[in-house]
Amino acid sequence: MALMITDECINCDVCEPECPNDAISAGDEIYVIDPNRCTECVGHYDEPQCVSVCPVDCIPHDPEHVESKSQLQLKYEQLMAKG
Ligand code: SF4
Numbered sequence: 001m002a003l004m005i006t007d008e009c010i011n012c013d014v015c016e017p018e019c020p021n022d023a024i025s026a027g028d029e030i031y032v033i034d035p036n037r038c039t040e041c042v043g044h045y046d047e048p049q050c051v052s053v054c055p056v057d058c059i060p061h062d063p064e065h066v067e068s069k070s071q072l073q074l075k076y077e078q079l080m081a082k083g
């Protein structure tokens with residue numbers, strides 16, 4: 001399951017450099033996660049790094065992008081193959 005950033009985001013910019021997949025960027029109003037690049041950190045870390053650092057706890061799972069661990073692992077491998 002990819003993660004998403006809610007409108008509680010305070011644009012602190014702490015999460016963006018922590019993402020190993022470059023999935024986080026500054027959107028028009030708040031930071032956004034590209035669901036095609038978020039692997040929940042599967043392949044890189046045991047825990048989602050953005051969730052660990054977010055000071056306002058505004059990064060839940062995205063119910064519109066439900067994926068199993070093996071699907072996340074496959075996404076990770078495809079991202080790595082693309083470079
Ligand atoms: S869970 Fe990991 S891959 Fe997904 S946006 Fe957060 S830091 Fe990036």
Ligand code: SF4
Pocket residue numbers: 005008009010011012013014015016031053054055056057058059
């Ligand atoms: S760490 Fe949390 S509050 Fe800060 S930019 Fe990322 S999502 Fe927004």
